[in-house]
């Protein structure tokens with residue numbers, strides 16, 4: 001089992017999740033984060049930290065879809081261990097449906 005990040009993170013990217021993870025298993029893309037499911041110890045600490053409700057268990061509805069994305073991009077994007085500036089316009093993207101199709105960016109963070 002593992003926790004995974006869904007498209008709800010895209011363009012919100014608040015990063016409060018990163019600050020509580022005991023095993024540093026978050027990886028950063030240009031406009032979202034993913035969790036390395038191999039490293040996640042299922043502590044659940046990150047879930048209530050995310051104001052965008054973007055973190056779910058991979059066994060939840062639609063979890064398999066996001067598990068694949070988290071597996072793939074945790075191998076391609078760098079580890080993030082500290083919160084830095086979040087997007088200034090993040091609030092306006094909270095809960096917007098279909099963000100993956102509209103905005104997903106496979107570019108790794110700088």
Ligand code: SF4
Nearest residue numbers: 021040041043044046
């Ligand atoms: Fe890290 Fe725990 Fe969240 Fe997994 S569930 S990503 S170990 S804080």
Ligand code: F3S
Nearest residue numbers: 009014015016017050
């Ligand atoms: Fe994304 Fe939520 Fe973390 S918006 S960066 S999963 S706190």
